Amino acid sequence: MAITAGSSLNSVAAPVQQTLASNYIDFTATATAGWAQQYLPDLMEKEAEVFGNRTISGFLSQVGAEEAMTSDQVVWSEQSRLHLSYIGTLDVDGDTNGTFEVVSDIDGNTNVADNNHGIRVNDMVLIAQAGTVVKALVVETPASDTVTVEPYATAALSTLADGTATLLVIGSEFGKGQSYSDITGTAAADRRTALEPQFQSFTNKPIIMKDYYEVSGSDASRVGWVEISGEEGQNGYLWYLKAEGDTRARFTDYMEMAMLESELTAAASIIGFANGQIRGAADAGANGAGTEGLFAAIESRGNITSGVTGVNAATDLAEFDAILAEFDKQGAIEENMLFVNRATSLAFDDMLASMNSYGAGGTSYGVFDNSEDMALNLGFSGFRRGSYDFYKSDFRYLNDKATRGGINDRAGSAAIRGVIIPAGVSSVYDQQLGKNLKRPFLHVRYRASQTDDRRMKTWVTGSVGAATSALDAMQIHMLTERCLVTQGANNFMLMK
Numbered sequence: 001m002a003i004t005a006g007s008s009l010n011s012v013a014a015p016v017q018q019t020l021a022s023n024y025i026d027f028t029a030t031a032t033a034g035w036a037q038q039y040l041p042d043l044m045e046k047e048a049e050v051f052g053n054r055t056i057s058g059f060l061s062q063v064g065a066e067e068a069m070t071s072d073q074v075v076w077s078e079q080s081r082l083h084l085s086y087i088g089t090l091d092v093d094g095d096t097n098g099t100f101e102v103v104s105d106i107d108g109n110t111n112v113a114d115n116n117h118g119i120r121v122n123d124m125v126l127i128a129q130a131g132t133v134v135k136a137l138v139v140e141t142p143a144s145d146t147v148t149v150e151p152y153a154t155a156a157l158s159t160l161a162d163g164t165a166t167l168l169v170i171g172s173e174f175g176k177g178q179s180y181s182d183i184t185g186t187a188a189a190d191r192r193t194a195l196e197p198q199f200q201s202f203t204n205k206p207i208i209m210k211d212y213y214e215v216s217g218s219d220a221s222r223v224g225w226v227e228i229s230g231e232e233g234q235n236g237y238l239w240y241l242k243a244e245g246d247t248r249a250r251f252t253d254y255m256e257m258a259m260l261e262s263e264l265t266a267a268a269s270i271i272g273f274a275n276g277q278i279r280g281a282a283d284a285g286a287n288g289a290g291t292e293g294l295f296a297a298i299e300s301r302g303n304i305t306s307g308v309t310g311v312n313a314a315t316d317l318a319e320f321d322a323i324l325a326e327f328d329k330q331g332a333i334e335e336n337m338l339f340v341n342r343a344t345s346l347a348f349d350d351m352l353a354s355m356n357s358y359g360a361g362g363t364s365y366g367v368f369d370n371s372e373d374m375a376l377n378l379g380f381s382g383f384r385r386g387s388y389d390f391y392k393s394d395f396r397y398l399n400d401k402a403t404r405g406g407i408n409d410r411a412g413s414a415a416i417r418g419v420i421i422p423a424g425v426s427s428v429y430d431q432q433l434g435k436n437l438k439r440p441f442l443h444v445r446y447r448a449s450q451t452d453d454r455r456m457k458t459w460v461t462g463s464v465g466a467a468t469s470a471l472d473a474m475q476i477h478m479l480t481e482r483c484l485v486t487q488g489a490n491n492f493m494l495m496k
Contacts, residue, residue: 063442105117210477213244217463
C-alpha cells in the first residue's frame with residue numbers, strides 16, 4: 001500500500017520574504033466574497049496548529065552540556081590505546097629469520113612508523129596473517145620502523161608468507177640476571193628505551209550565527225483578525241508576535257541543526273574569510289570557515305554502519321551483533337542511546353518482538369500479565385544485548401519532512417537513519433586549564449566573558465518600544481557563537 005501526500009497540505013507551507021495576499025481577508029474584491037455581501041462570514045479566529053510542535057531542538061540538551069569558552073579555538077586531547085598492536089609488512093626471509101616493517105597502528109594511524117612504535121627487543125608477539133597465528137620473539141630492531149622476529153615453534157616463519165600482517169605485543173621474556181642493556185653486542189638489539197604514552201589532539205572552532213526580525217511601527221500597532229499562538233508562548237491578535245516568535249524558534253533550531261550537520265571547509269573549497277567577511281568568491285580561499293558538526297565528526301573519526309537490509313537494517317540481530325563487535329574493539333561503553341528515524345525505530349520493535357516465540361503472530365497472552373482485554377504495547381524503549389544497554393528514542397529531526405526527513409527521502413544510501421551515542425562522561429586533558437576533566441562525550445562550547453555572553457544573545461533596536469534610533473520599526477536581533485565538541489568519536493556509530 002502506498003501513501004500519497006496531499007499536494008496542498010497547507011496554504012502557506014513555509015515563511016517567505018514578502019507579504020502574501022493569502023494572509024489577509026479581502027473585503028472589497030468581489031460582490032460575492034467581500035464586504036459587499038449581506039451575510040457575515042463565520043470567522044474561526046484561532047489559528048489551527050496542523051503541524052503540532054514544529055521545533056526539532058532538544059537533542060543536544062539530552063545527550064550533552066554547554067560550557068563557556070573565551071578563545072577562537074577549542075583544543076582537547078584523547079588518550080591512546082594501552083596495548084601495542086600494529087599493521088605492517090612481513091618478510092619471512094628477512095635478516096636472521098623474518099622482519100616486520102611497521103606501517104600503522106591497529107587503527108590505521110601511520111605516525112607510528114619511523115621509530116614511533118613501541119616494539120622493543122625481547123618482546124613476545126603474536127603475528128597473524130591469512131588465518132594463521134605465529135608466536136615469536138623480537139630479537140633485533142635493525143631499522144627505525146623494522147623489527148626482527150624469531151618464531152617459538154619452528155626455526156623459520158614458513159607457515160606465513162611475505163605481505164601484510166598484524167602484530168600484537170603480549171609480553172616479554174628475559175633470562176636470569178639479564179638486564180636492559182645491549183644483549184648481543186649490537187646497538188640494534190638494545191632495550192634501553194622506555195615507552196612514552198601518546199595522545200592525539202583535536203580542535204574545533206565556533207561559528208557565528210545571526211538572524212533578525214523587523215516590523216514597522218504601524219504594523220506593530222495593528223490588530224489582526226487571527227488569534228495566534230506558537231512554540232515561544234506568543235498569543236493574541238498582533239501578527240508580528242507570531243512572526244517574531246517563529247523567527248526565534250527557527251533560529252533556536254538552526255543552532256542545533258548547525259551543530260549536527262556542519263563541517264569544516266576542505267582544501268578545495270573557495271568558502272572562506274575575505275576582509276573579515278565570510279564569502280564564497282574565488283578570492284576567499286579555504287582559510288578556516290565552518291565547524292565540525294556531529295555527523296562530520298563521526299564520519300571522520302567514528303564508525304558508520306550501512307546495515308544489512310537497507311533502511312530497515314534492524315530487522316534481525318546480524319547488524320546489531322556487528323555493531324557490538326565494533327564497540328568491543330573501541331571503548332566498550334555499556335550504556336548507549338539510540339536516536340533513530342521512524343522506519344528504523346519500527347524495525348527495532350519488530351526485531352525485538354520476533355524474539356518472542358510463545359504465541360501465534362508474535363503476541364502472547366498471560367506473559368507479564370498481558371491479557372487479551374488490555375491494550376497491547378508493540379513498542380520497546382530499550383533492550384540489552386550482550387553486555388550493552390541501549391535506550392531507543394525517536395529523532396524528530398530525522399522524521400520531519402521540513403528537516404532531514406525530507407532530505408532523506410532523496411538521499412538514498414546517504415540518508416541518515418540514526419545515531420548511537422555513548423552515555424556518561426569521558427576523561428580528557430583540557431589544555432586551557434592544564435588538567436584532566438570529566439565531560440560529556442558531546443558538549444557545546446559557546447563564547448562568553450564577563451562583558452558579553454554569546455550563548456544566545458538577543459537585543460532590540462529601532463523606535464518601537466524602547467527607542468534606540470530614528471528607525472520607524474522594531475528590529476529584534478539574535479546571535480550565537482558556538483561549536484560542538486565530540487570527544488571519543490570512536491565510540492559513536494552513524495547509521496546510514
